[in-house]
Amino acid sequence: MVIYGWNTKVLKEAPFAGHQCTNCGHENTHIVVSGSYAHIFWIPLFPYKKVLHVICDNCKHANKPKEVSEEVRSLAKQLKSKVRFPAYMFSGLAIVMVLIGYFAVATYMDGQRFEKYLSEPEVNDIYYLYDKDEPSEFKYSLLKVIDIRQDTIDVSPNGFSYNYEPTQLLEDDGFYDVFLSYHKSEIMEMFTNDELRTVKRLGSAVSGMDKVIIYNPEEFQEK
Numbered sequence: 001m002v003i004y005g006w007n008t009k010v011l012k013e014a015p016f017a018g019h020q021c022t023n024c025g026h027e028n029t030h031i032v033v034s035g036s037y038a039h040i041f042w043i044p045l046f047p048y049k050k051v052l053h054v055i056c057d058n059c060k061h062a063n064k065p066k067e068v069s070e071e072v073r074s075l076a077k078q079l080k081s082k083v084r085f086p087a088y089m090f091s092g093l094a095i096v097m098v099l100i101g102y103f104a105v106a107t108y109m110d111g112q113r114f115e116k117y118l119s120e121p122e123v124n125d126i127y128y129l130y131d132k133d134e135p136s137e138f139k140y141s142l143l144k145v146i147d148i149r150q151d152t153i154d155v156s157p158n159g160f161s162y163n164y165e166p167t168q169l170l171e172d173d174g175f176y177d178v179f180l181s182y183h184k185s186e187i188m189e190m191f192t193n194d195e196l197r198t199v200k201r202l203g204s205a206v207s208g209m210d211k212v213i214i215y216n217p218e219e220f221q222e223k
Contacts, residue, residue, distance in 0.1 A: 004040040012083045023061035033083045045092030047085040115198040137163040155181040174211030
């Protein structure tokens, strides 16, 4: 549950003479400048306005600027203009900016890593393919690099299709003991056409990616 709201904090208090309280007639008053700010999970996000009151020292009655004389209002506004919002009231906004920067850098680094994996393939790289024309929800399939011969990449397909990008294969899934050959330009074309969604360098023994299935054409003929 996201907890958010608004709060007010006193920013400045100062004695003020020359105003008679409209409630009790007492002449000793002080000015209070408060800052209103938005917060999320009680962390100040950003301030959005300053509020000014003239407080009676005797009865504590608070007069808004519009309830006092023009002279008092002018002096009070001068004080209000000099009061600055404290830095902590922008802490939530600063955190948001840091997070945006972090994710922007992370996205950039992921893109750089992805491009490197495409241009400099290694054995056991896993290619995640996406078939947008697949009528079922199982649109993802995998290819594993098993050999690289100059500009030719040999890959083995896995036995299952998935409705997500798996980092761990199902217990009875693996990669067939056969290979398909692609030129590097074909791999890049698959990426350009959004058929190749990502490349992960997991290592052959990670998350079952080293499991081998014996390819039996007769099984597919029976289906």
